[in-house]
Amino acid sequence: MKKVIIALVLILSVFIVGGIYIYQSANASYAQAEQETVAFLKERTDLKDVDEFYWYNSEATIFTVKGSNESAEEKYYLVKTDGGTVIMFDAADMVTEQEARRKTNEARSPKRILNAKIGLMEETPIWEVTYKNEHDRLGYYIIDLKTGEWIRSVDNI
Template identity: 50%
Template sequence: MKKIIIGLAITLSLIIIGTIVLYQRSTITYTRAQADTVAFVRERTNLDQVSDFHWFNGTETYLTVTGTNEEGQERIYIVQQDGGQITSFSAENTISEQEAVRMTREARDPVKILNARIGMIDDTPVWEISYRNENDRLGYYIVNLQTGEWLRTIDNI
């Protein structure tokens, strides 16, 4: 009986360690991109405190850092992955994540909101809200970050 308990403990320990290693390996790219983007933005702007990070993949990849600058103003910094061009906005001149999600709920009536991320489409800053519809299919609702104007919907993926 003692051997069985030791065997189960070892097996359980290996499963837990394997799960931890798998999780770390699966998130290392995201974690590294976040750290590199924050450092890049801090070097080139007056970003002080970071509040959020978004990774957006459209026709191009954009990495977004939101936070406050040294003057305490809420800012959004959108970094183009290829080339490193930074586009910056005052958060007070944009719609909030909550507002973008509310607009998505009203327009699409999703079963579940998966996430919201900031990016750029054709030089227009956007909120991309991903969701699951009633058929458990993936959808995206995209609105202009500055005006809240609906730009496009991609549904039933």
């Protein structure tokens, strides 16, 4: 009986260590992108403290950092990966992530919201909210970051 328990503990340990390794490997590129984007922005802008990081892929890849500057003003810093162009917005003038999620709930009544991220659609800053509908199908609800107005929905993917 003792050998069975030891064998089970060893097998369980291997699964736990393997799971941790897989998780870290999967998140390595995200962590690296965040680290490099923050360093890039601290060199070129007034970014001081970081609150959130968003990775958006569509027409182009956009990395966004929500943070504060030396004057403690909350800002969004959008970085276009093709060329390194930085676009800044005052967070106080933009729709919050919570508001974007609330608007998605009201408009689409999703089963579950998966995430929300900031990006650019034809040079318009947007919130892209990803959700699962009542049939467990993927959907996107896209609103204007500045006005909160609906731009586009994609359902049943």
